Amino acid sequence: MPYDAMSDIADEDLLAAYARGDAQAARALTARLGPRVFAHAMRMLGGDRAEAEDVTQEALLRLWRAAPDWRMGEARVTTWLYRVTANLCIDRMRRRRAGPALDAIPEPEDGAPSVAAAMMARARADALQAALMTLPDRQREAVILRHIEGLSNPEIAEIMDLGVRAVESLTARGKRGLEAALSGRKAELGLEDD
Template sequence: MRDLRPSGQIVRGADSAADAPADDVLLAMFAAGDAAAARVLTDRLGPRSYSVALRMLGNRAEAEDMTQEAMMRLWKVAPDWVAGQAKVSTWLYRVTMNLCLDRLRKQTPDRLSDVPEPEDGCASAAQKMQDEARRDALQAALSKLPDRQRQAVILRHIEELPNPEIAGIMELSVEAVESLTARGKRALTAILVGRRDELGYDDD
């Protein structure tokens, strides 16, 4: 994935992610001129934004574009960010989701591409093919969900975020998130149920 730091700058000497300050502190540090803070925050939040964009769009190039745009918007708001008003990650998820929805509304349907996953060097060729078929099937099924259901399912069951954080990202109540997630999961099950044998799933 491309460099998502401001101006693509190369930054050295940043603290490790494990020892780094909180997101809002890093954002304030960047706004104050600490370029190294951008590297740490990008390493921490960039992959999350990209993961969501990839599941929403099913296309690696477009997911990178949306992540790049979301991070650029984060750098732009940094000088005006008010600590405590919201989580930086929540804000970034929301912006990423909205950018993806705008892109989906503009593009023609059925534009699915491969969804990359880390390769397992020990997996057999047959297992790799089956894993790829499962990923493609999930991506195709996700693309058939209504936008809000797709967002909720991705954030809850793929990103594994808690419902209160999802509610903040989607600007809904927790109850609405729970309803969307439940309906989306049922819809995915209905879409995929006829392919269980093909995809190698047991009935138990």
């Protein structure tokens, strides 16, 4: 079966097929989950592509190895993967902080106030990423999952092993932190003041 025909099969069913040695399921799962894990790792790590690739490879390797013993109905594959990915990223961030820091945070491109919408979108995404990197790890994780990846609060609570109220509090504090970090750049980014 080609993988586009597998698009309506749940991740958990594909993983069970993978554990039975189904190569099409392996390809479909990689195509479906690889980009999501990579994007989350890039956002958590502040845009370091090589590190994000390492984390993606490690997270998926753990998934493949967990596949034969995966218990259907207990955990969603994406929830499990987001948790593993975030933990791998936070470990790396802590190690990075122990050494020389800050070079990894991408600087916003020069010439951001451009008339070209594409350049503005890029500048905004970069500015947001730089601001995200000023937040504590868990706040950054909650804000990314809620406002960029678009997950629900109960799902984030499961990923982060927290209550829903704690997730709401983390995202609220995260957004206040972002506003403070971006307060001097609103005009440059074409944003209206309050």
